[in-house]
Amino acid sequence: MEWAKDLKISYVPQKFSIDRELPLSTEEFLKFKKKSHSEIIDVLKSVGIGSEHANDSDHHLRHIKEHVLSQRLGWLSGGQLQRVLIAWALLDDPDVLLFDEPTAGIDVGGEETIYNLLKKLHSDRNLTILLISHDLNIVYKYANNVLCINKEMVCHGVPSEVLDPTSLAKLYGGEAGFYKHDSHG
Amino acid sequence: MDNSLLLQLVTGSLIGLGAGYVGSFMVLRRMSLVGDALSHVALPGIALSLLLNINPFFGAFTALFVAIVGIWFLEKKTELPSETLVGIFFTLSLAIGLLLTPEPELLEALFGDITKITTLDLIITVVLVGIIIFVIRKISNGLMLGIISKELAMALKIPIHKINFIFLLLVVFVVALGLKVAGTLLMGSLVIIPAAAAKNIAVNLSSYSWWSILFGALSAIVGIILAQYFGIEPGPTIVLTAGVIFLATLFFKQK
Numbered sequence: 001m002e003w004a005k006d007l008k009i010s011y012v013p014q015k016f017s018i019d020r021e022l023p024l025s026t027e028e029f030l031k032f033k034k035k036s037h038s039e040i041i042d043v044l045k046s047v048g049i050g051s052e053h054a055n056d057s058d059h060h061l062r063h064i065k066e067h068v069l070s071q072r073l074g075w076l077s078g079g080q081l082q083r084v085l086i087a088w089a090l091l092d093d094p095d096v097l098l099f100d101e102p103t104a105g106i107d108v109g110g111e112e113t114i115y116n117l118l119k120k121l122h123s124d125r126n127l128t129i130l131l132i133s134h135d136l137n138i139v140y141k142y143a144n145n146v147l148c149i150n151k152e153m154v155c156h157g158v159p160s161e162v163l164d165p166t167s168l169a170k171l172y173g174g175e176a177g178f179y180k181h182d183s184h185g
Numbered sequence: 186m187d188n189s190l191l192l193q194l195v196t197g198s199l200i201g202l203g204a205g206y207v208g209s210f211m212v213l214r215r216m217s218l219v220g221d222a223l224s225h226v227a228l229p230g231i232a233l234s235l236l237l238n239i240n241p242f243f244g245a246f247t248a249l250f251v252a253i254v255g256i257w258f259l260e261k262k263t264e265l266p267s268e269t270l271v272g273i274f275f276t277l278s279l280a281i282g283l284l285l286t287p288e289p290e291l292l293e294a295l296f297g298d299i300t301k302i303t304t305l306d307l308i309i310t311v312v313l314v315g316i317i318i319f320v321i322r323k324i325s326n327g328l329m330l331g332i333i334s335k336e337l338a339m340a341l342k343i344p345i346h347k348i349n350f351i352f353l354l355l356v357v358f359v360v361a362l363g364l365k366v367a368g369t370l371l372m373g374s375l376v377i378i379p380a381a382a383a384k385n386i387a388v389n390l391s392s393y394s395w396w397s398i399l400f401g402a403l404s405a406i407v408g409i410i411l412a413q414y415f416g417i418e419p420g421p422t423i424v425l426t427a428g429v430i431f432l433a434t435l436f437f438k439q440k
Contacts, residue, residue: 013334013336013340016333016334020334021214021384022332022333023383023387023388023390024329024389024390025389028389030191070388070389071388072388072389086336131276172309
């Protein structure tokens with residue numbers, strides 16, 4: 001397998017903790033990418049920030065400005081921060097998004113919507129999404145292809161076909177079941 | 186207003202604003218006490234300059250520069266943590282400095298005395314503060330990204346190690362300048378307090394830097410005027426003014 005030529009890969013890091021005291025606004029953070037204000041607004045809309053106000057565009061814009069852009073980055077909730085980090089990656093207009101455990105530290109409800117968002121980005125923007133995850137439910141539900149690794153490659157293919165009991169045992173250390181105690185006379 | 190007071194106010198406020206600017210990033214990088222420890226390293230340099238009868242700035246700068254390169258080198262060779270090395274360098278230098286500094290000048294070296302500055306000091310200050318502002322504006326995005334997440338900065342191909350070294354040099358510049366104002370014992374406060382006060386009230390990076398610069402300059406101006414008025418040492422009054430500003434900002438703390 002090879003990457004296509006001139007492919008742009010953007011990386012979304014595992015959610016990191018940001019000091020609540022850090023004096024940096026979300027807008028300043030996104031401006032590090034040297035993009036215009038309107039590009040930033042667009043990308044925040046596309047990751048679903050303030051989507052509950054999407055039917056009223058003035059209100060939506062004001063919500064993004066007041067509750068996200070002008071706030072300290074460290075004041076955002078876990079879910080908001082994760083969306084901002086995805087927006088950060090999308091600003092480069094990539095062909096491939098690389099995620100490392102995108103929902104670490106987010107509650108289950110938030111987790112669901114993040115994956116729905118990724119699915120939407122995949123179809124809307126024709127993005128290839130490379131995701132590192134320990135969560136098999138997610139892999140079953142969303143992935144077209146899976147590559148399972150436990151020190152070496154264990155299996156590769158469509159999740160429903162290749163994730164059989166043998167490879168799962170190899171992946172999650174099932175061989176522990178075969179451990180035999182030494183018998184001491 | 187006599188010339189000497191004007192000279193003090195101009196030089197003092199420039200050093201205050203430079204210290205506020207560099208300090209704003211030192212506080213975010215949790216390097217607050219590095220400035221304090223480094224400033225002690227300058228004492229033997231000041232002592233040698235006094236003995237050789239040259240401007241103490243050059244001796245202090247040389248001593249500081251040798252110290253950071255030495256720490257950087259030993260850190261690589263011995264794998265001792267840098268706080269241990271800074272601790273060793275700092276006490277040894279202070280000991281050597283105390284022995285070398287002629288007694289009449291010792292108090293000035295320890296606590297600074299901006300009433301003794303010359304036009305040459307003003308020129309050095311203008312040049313260095315200009316360099317500090319120019320360079321920080323160049324590297325501030327990289328510095329800030331390195332503070333938020335090394336991973337993110339590396340993904341954007343930001344040369345973190347280079348930026349860190351450049352920043353350390355700026356710290357040396359500002360510490361060497363600040364010795365005139367607050368001396369080796371109080372210099373650390375000039376970089377820490379204005380930045381800590383600004384952090385209390387700022388929501389974003391640009392207002393944070395501006396407040397820190399303003400508080401640094403304001404502390405110097407008010408401190409110098411108070412010292413002149415009451416006929417006391419300006420070093421401590423500048424530091425105390427900064428302290429009062431810090432206490433005041435606690436009432437407006439952003440949560």
